[in-house]
Amino acid sequence: MAQQTHKTKEPLFHIAKRDAIVWWKAWGIRIAAILLALVVSGLVSFLLTGENPLRIYVTMLDGAFGTKRRIWGMLQNLAMLLCVSVAVTPAFKMRFWNIGAEGQVLVGGLASAACMILLGDKLPNALLLLVILAASVLAGALWALIPAVFRAKWMTNETLFTLMMNYIAIQLVSFFVYKWSVPKGSGQVGVINRATHAGWMPVIGKYDYLLNILIVAAITLFMYIYLKYSKHGYEIAVVGESENTARYIGIPVKKVIIRTMLISGAICGLAGMLLVSGTDHTISRDTAAGRGFTAIMVSWMAKFNPVFMVLTAFLIAFLEKGATEVSTAFGLNESFSDIITGIIIFFIIGCEFFIQYTVKFREKEAAK
Amino acid sequence: MIWAGFLQRAIMQGVPLLYGSTGEIITEKSGNLNLGIPGIMYVGGISGVIGAFLYEQHAASVHPLPAVLIPLLCSIAGSLLMGLIYSFLTVSLRANQNVTGLALTTFGVGFGNFFGGSLAKLAGSDVASISLSTTSGYFRTQLPFADKCGWFGQVFLSHSFLAYAAVIIAALTAFILSHTRIGLHLRAVGENPATADAAGISVGRYKYFATCTGSVIAGLGGLYYVMDYANGVWSNDGFGDRGWLAIALVIFAVWRPNISIFGSILFGGLYIVHNYIPGLDVSGQELFKMLPYAVTILLLVVISMRRKREAQPPAHLGMPYFREER
Numbered sequence: 001m002a003q004q005t006h007k008t009k010e011p012l013f014h015i016a017k018r019d020a021i022v023w024w025k026a027w028g029i030r031i032a033a034i035l036l037a038l039v040v041s042g043l044v045s046f047l048l049t050g051e052n053p054l055r056i057y058v059t060m061l062d063g064a065f066g067t068k069r070r071i072w073g074m075l076q077n078l079a080m081l082l083c084v085s086v087a088v089t090p091a092f093k094m095r096f097w098n099i100g101a102e103g104q105v106l107v108g109g110l111a112s113a114a115c116m117i118l119l120g121d122k123l124p125n126a127l128l129l130l131v132i133l134a135a136s137v138l139a140g141a142l143w144a145l146i147p148a149v150f151r152a153k154w155m156t157n158e159t160l161f162t163l164m165m166n167y168i169a170i171q172l173v174s175f176f177v178y179k180w181s182v183p184k185g186s187g188q189v190g191v192i193n194r195a196t197h198a199g200w201m202p203v204i205g206k207y208d209y210l211l212n213i214l215i216v217a218a219i220t221l222f223m224y225i226y227l228k229y230s231k232h233g234y235e236i237a238v239v240g241e242s243e244n245t246a247r248y249i250g251i252p253v254k255k256v257i258i259r260t261m262l263i264s265g266a267i268c269g270l271a272g273m274l275l276v277s278g279t280d281h282t283i284s285r286d287t288a289a290g291r292g293f294t295a296i297m298v299s300w301m302a303k304f305n306p307v308f309m310v311l312t313a314f315l316i317a318f319l320e321k322g323a324t325e326v327s328t329a330f331g332l333n334e335s336f337s338d339i340i341t342g343i344i345i346f347f348i349i350g351c352e353f354f355i356q357y358t359v360k361f362r363e364k365e366a367a368k
Numbered sequence: 369m370i371w372a373g374f375l376q377r378a379i380m381q382g383v384p385l386l387y388g389s390t391g392e393i394i395t396e397k398s399g400n401l402n403l404g405i406p407g408i409m410y411v412g413g414i415s416g417v418i419g420a421f422l423y424e425q426h427a428a429s430v431h432p433l434p435a436v437l438i439p440l441l442c443s444i445a446g447s448l449l450m451g452l453i454y455s456f457l458t459v460s461l462r463a464n465q466n467v468t469g470l471a472l473t474t475f476g477v478g479f480g481n482f483f484g485g486s487l488a489k490l491a492g493s494d495v496a497s498i499s500l501s502t503t504s505g506y507f508r509t510q511l512p513f514a515d516k517c518g519w520f521g522q523v524f525l526s527h528s529f530l531a532y533a534a535v536i537i538a539a540l541t542a543f544i545l546s547h548t549r550i551g552l553h554l555r556a557v558g559e560n561p562a563t564a565d566a567a568g569i570s571v572g573r574y575k576y577f578a579t580c581t582g583s584v585i586a587g588l589g590g591l592y593y594v595m596d597y598a599n600g601v602w603s604n605d606g607f608g609d610r611g612w613l614a615i616a617l618v619i620f621a622v623w624r625p626n627i628s629i630f631g632s633i634l635f636g637g638l639y640i641v642h643n644y645i646p647g648l649d650v651s652g653q654e655l656f657k658m659l660p661y662a663v664t665i666l667l668l669v670v671i672s673m674r675r676k677r678e679a680q681p682p683a684h685l686g687m688p689y690f691r692e693e694r
Contacts, residue, residue, distance in 0.1 A: 017692065048490065097466055097686070099403070156672035157681055159401065159466065160619055164661045164668070167609060171658040178651035185650070293470050300467045333485030335604070338478020345471040346457065353461035 013361045026355045033351030034315075037344040044343065049330045056326055063325020064318045076209035078310075078317035079216040080275060084288075084295035085302070085309050086216075086223045087267035090260045091144075092296075093227065093304050095240045100147065100162030102292025103169030104140045104265045106285070108272025110173050111139035113283040116192045116199035116276070117180055128199050132277055133270070140269015141262045143169065148261035152254040166292065173285045191281050201278040212278045219267060224306040236260055268292075294341075301348050316341060372519040374637070374644050376526060380597055381636030383527075384409070384607075386534045387589030388614025389621060389628045390541050395582035396618060397545060398575045399558040400458060401686040403469030405586050406611025407476020408450045412587020413594045414480040415439075415446025417602050420503040420595075421487060432506045439503060439591065447587025450476060451580035458688070459575045465686055473611070480590075481604040504600025530592040535629055537585060542626035554578055558682030561689035571689055589614065613639070616664040622671060622679040635660045 042053035049056070064074050084101050091098040115132045123131065143165060150156035182190045193199060204210045227233040235256050239246045246253050271291075276283050298316055302308035323337030388405055395402045402408075419442030424430055454472055457463040483490075487498055508528045517525055545551040556564040557574045565571050593610070594602055617635055621628035642648055642656035671679045 048486075099466065099470075150669055150672065154669070154672045156669055157685075159686060160615070160681075161665060161668055163403075163612065164616060164665045167612065167661040168658055168665070170609075171654050171661075174654035174657075175651045178649075178654060187650070290474075293474070296470055297467050297474075300464060331489065333482045333604075335478040335481035335485065338474050339482055342471055342475025342478060345467075345474070346453065349457055349463040349468055349471060350461050352463065357462075 010362050013359050015357050016360055018356060018358055021355055029351050029354050030348070033347045034344065037347035040347070041340045041343045044339065045326065045336075048336075049332065051330060056330075059326050059329050060319075060322025063323075063329075064321040066325075070321065072207065072209055074317050074321045075213055076279065077320065078313050079209070079213045080271065080279075081291055081294060081298060081317055082220060082309055082313040083216045083271040083274065084268060084291045085298040085313055086220050086306050087264050087271060088292075088295050089223060089264075089299045089304050089306060089309070090227060090233075090236055091264040092299055093240050094236045094257065094260050096148070096151065096257060096261065097159040098144065098147075098162050098261065098264055099159055099296065100143065100165045100292070101264075101268050101295055102288045102290070103162070103166035104143045104268030105272045105275070105288040105292055106166075106169040106173050107143045108136040108140040108269030109276040109283050109287045110169075110176060110272070111135040111269070112199070112273045112276040113180075113189065113192060114176070116281075120193045120196065120198040125198060129201065129277070132199055132273055136269045136273035136276075137266045138269065140267070140272060141265040144261040144265025144268065145258065148258045152257040170285050173283060173287070177284055189282050189284065192283075193281070199277055200281055201274075209279070212274050215270075215274065219270070220306045220310065223267075227304075227306070232256075232259070297345050301345070315344070319344060370644065372522050374640075375523045375633075377640055378633050378637035379523070379527065379531065381639050382632035382634075383531045383534050383636075384589035384593045384597070384610050385614045385617050385635050386538055386628060386632035387592060388586045388611060389617035389632065390534070390538045390625045391582035391584070391586030391589070392615055392618045393582075393621070393623055393625050393628070394541060394545075394554075394585065395579050396623065396682055396685055397554050397558045398578035399561060399682055399684040399687065399689065400454075400575055400579050401465050401469065402454055402472075402579060402582065403466055403615070404450065404454050404472025404476065405469075405583075405615055406609075407473035407479075408447050408583050408586050409476075409590035409593075409611045409614070410480030410607060411450050411476045411590070412443045412447040412584075413590030413607060414483050414602065415587070416443035416591040417498060417500065417594055418442060418483060418487060420500045420600075421498055424500060424502060430502050435503045435506045439507075439595065443587050443591040444584050447583045447590075448580055450587070451583025454583070455576045455579045459572050459579075462688055462690060465688070477605075480607070484602045484604045498602045500595070500600035502600075504595050507595035507600075528592075528596050530588065530596060534588070534592070538625040538629050541585075542624060545625070555682070558684055561684055562691075565689075565691060571691075575689075586611075586614070613660055616661060619664050619668050619671075619681075623681065638663065 042056060045051070045056045046053045063070065065071055084105060088098050088101050112132045112135065115128065115135050119128055119131060147156070147158050147161040147165060150161060151158040177189055178187060180189050181187050201211055227236065235246070235251050238249070238251055239253055239256050243253050275287055280287065294316060298309060298312045301312040319341050320337050323340045324334055326332070327334045327336040388409055392402060392405050416439035420435065420439040423435065423438045450472060454468055457468045458465050484498065507530065510528065511525050513525070515521060545555065553564065553569045554574055556567070556569060557571050561571045590607065593607055594600065598606060613635060617628050617631050620635070621631045638659040639657070642653035648656070
């Protein structure tokens with residue numbers, strides 16, 4: 001290759017795959033990317049507001065950690081985002097692009113709200129909570145099952161199918177929100193069972209969100225063990241790598257796809273319950289608040305590892321709270337946080353390239 | 369003439385969808401599943417608004433030609449930049465397409481709403497909300513003889529130049545995709561990039577080109593929405609879920625822009641049909657808004673069951689292509 005008879009133009013650089021990268025180097029690249037992203041978003045904030053970027057960061061920290069209330073609020077957001085992220089993870093590991101988490105969370109929430117409204121005064125609270133749990137988990141699982149069956153049997157494109165299911169769910173919720181609205185025709189359900197608290201998840205001590213956070217922590221741990229140490233987890237990994245290999249070694253691919261999506265949907269449904277019965281005590285088409293989509297990015301950034309997901313979900317939850325505080329403090333529109341989140345995710349997505357590949361520049365005497 | 373009015377509104381609803389789906393079809397034909405289209409359409413809309421707003425604020429007198437050209441160029445520049453971000457991340461940096469697309473949508477919708485909410489304040493102007501009636505008026509210039517042609521004029525001739533441009537672009541795209549060498553190469557890249565590469569087609573260049581062209585076209589849909597449909601008034605989240613509906617339309621049109629011309633009118637009609645059904649309460653209307661999505665799912669299932677070769681998504685849709693990993 002070095003001895004060529006006629007000279008061919010060698011490109012300025014070429015890209016080679018890294019064999020392996022030591023963990024500190026990989027994390028160094030990631031941290032550098034996040035720092036770079038913070039610098040860029042500081043610059044953007046400066047251009048938009050004319051404020052000192054350092055003051056903006058201080059305001060962000062204050063928004064997320066300023067008071068006890070804010071810390072709890074952020075932890076709650078973190079837990080909810082983490083729950084949905086953990087839910088979509090097994091499907092992604094199988095290379096099943098479940099973009100329908102938003103809808104699965106919503107139907108789970110819808111089922112909870114339905115139980116709270118229809119059975120609120122008919123069942124004792126403990127039994128009611130069990131019914132809510134069963135209903136929301138089943139609803140979420142069903143919403144995931146439909147695209148899974150079609151994908152497994154007829155190879156229907158799951159990305160597009162699950163995407164469409166979101167909007168069916170959103171309209172379904174809108175339909176019921178108008179049906180149940182209080183007062184009639186207002187288009188808002190309001191707090192359900194405000195007086196009786198029927199179907200509200202219990203509160204541990206004085207901490208409104210603690211139970212939610214503990215439940216999500218347990219689910220995260222379960223998912224980590226399930227994916228890493230169980231036979232199911234192994235099957236998911238093989239199907240994700242290559243369906244043909246999986247078939248060859250006798251893994252029932254269709255069954256794995258359907259089973260995994262059931263689990264994914266069930267956890268999404270549970271997230272819906274945590275949101276409706278455990279947090280908001282109401283339902284609207286914004287109950288899932290885009291978490292179904294954000295979760296995909298959170299899960300991917302954590303390389304589908306539920307434990308790392310705590311970190312990536314924290315990053316997003318922190319940015320959202322912090323940037324919201326910036327927008328109130330400097331009188332900007334609250335969508336400011338979406339811009340900052342977008343920029344940071346671009347950098348994190350981009351930096352993975354430098355972890356997997358190296359860029360080799362042309363050497364003086366063209367030797368490849 | 370209720371139905372003439374309905375048809376006219378359906379076409380107006382359909383135009384942004386047609387732009388979005390034509391853009392997405394070009395992108396998907398190169399194998400890139402760009403889920404950033406909703407965000408790109410927001411950016412296309414708000415970039416035009418920013419351009420028009422600054423021009424209206426600073427120009428001594430507003431002339432028709434720059435009043436149309438400035439927003440148009442701003443919109444194109446904004447969506448081109450979004451397309452470049454997507455292509456750079458997915459093609460050059462080999463990032464996951466779904467994640468990149470969703471991040472682009474988060475960013476784009478945020479960008480649109482942010483500037484929609486803060487533009488007046490940032491520009492130091494004292495107007496309460498952005499209303500670009502002058503610019504919008506120029507955008508909505510109708511054919512002079514539309515009024516004289518009865519219902520035909522109302523349905524087909526009463527639209528603005530961006531609406532006709534949408535149809536022309538879609539038809540042109542359909543022609544290029546199926547009758548030219550560029551189209552053949554593009555389809556080859558989406559179906560089997562390794563083969564295309566072996567045949568000497570520059571896969572990366574085609575993906576970049578298709579994605580950026582697609583973004584610009586989709587962005588025009590956002591511009592049409594603000595300037596024509598919304599009469600130059602930007603309202604946050606006003607564009608709603610039309611971006612996703614455009615992606616649904618791609619499936620409905622089985623990846624053919626000429627079908628999506630009619631599909632867009634149908635989808636536009638389904639989107640507003642609840643206004644024309646007597647005795648429907650608000651909750652019933654919400655159920656009717658489900659229709660376009662339900663129809664899409666049904667179609668998606670049918671085409672996957674029938675396995676007709678011409679009606680399938682590009683074989684490598686959503687999959688990355690790295691020469692050294694094949």
